[in-house]
Amino acid sequence: DIRIGLIISVKIHPSADTLFVEEVDFGPNIGKKIVVSGLAGLYPMEKLLDCYGVFVINLKPVKIRGIESQAMLLYASYTEKTSSLLKVQLLHIAREQAVLGERFVFHSLTEDSNSSVSSVFREPDKMLSSKTKLWEHLCPDLSTCTTTGRYIQWRDWRLGSIDGNKWITVSNDVPPGSTVR
Incomplete structure (x- = not known):
């Protein structure tokens, strides 16, 4: 269940200086x-x-580290060629298009006769079972678009709003094929 949220507070985790604790609306x-x-x-x-x-x-x-995390923030990661440093960029939706809680799904990139993208999706599980490890199976194929644009894709499916009018993107700095986590 992929949704848009607004980060309303951020602090360093009290027990780990490599972690942020965010409150998200x-x-x-x-x-x-x-x-x-x-x-x-x-x-x-x-x-x-x-x-x-x-x-x-x-x-x-x-x-x-003692604080319950109730969701996961998605971002693209890549290694910068000149410095070999790991870089991260948040996935992006234009502020004027953002609707709190709006659900995003993966759309087929193949065109059909009725619309620019075809969509096949189901209601998400209320809670992903840790036993099925579904998220771990999806992650290896989640990346920035390898062909055109700055879109997020899972295999040949692009991440967008349910109606297919809004797309999640990354900045131009992120190379095609970068990992999304």
Whole structure:
């Protein structure tokens, strides 16, 4: 279950200087959730505050250094060629298009006769079972688009709004084929 959220507060985890603790607002239907992310030292804390992010909200909550993380912030990661440093960029939706709690799904990139993209999706599981390890199976094929644009894709499917009018993107700095986590 991939949703848009607004990061309303960010602080360094009290027990780990490589972790951020974010409070995220997903709107009135979902409410607020706490997210622990490993971005400290990789992404500026001040850029997270008041930022719209893309989150997986139906993973089983897990305690990370004593704080329960209730969702996962998605980002693209890549190794910078000139310095060999690991870089990360948040997945992006234009602020004017962002709707708190809006659900995003993967659309087929093949065109059909009725629309520019065909969509086949189902309602997400309320909570992904840790026994099936579904998220771990999906992650290896989740990346930035390898052909055109700055889109996010899973295999040949592009991440967009349910109606296919809004797309999740990354900045131009992120190379095609970068990993999304």
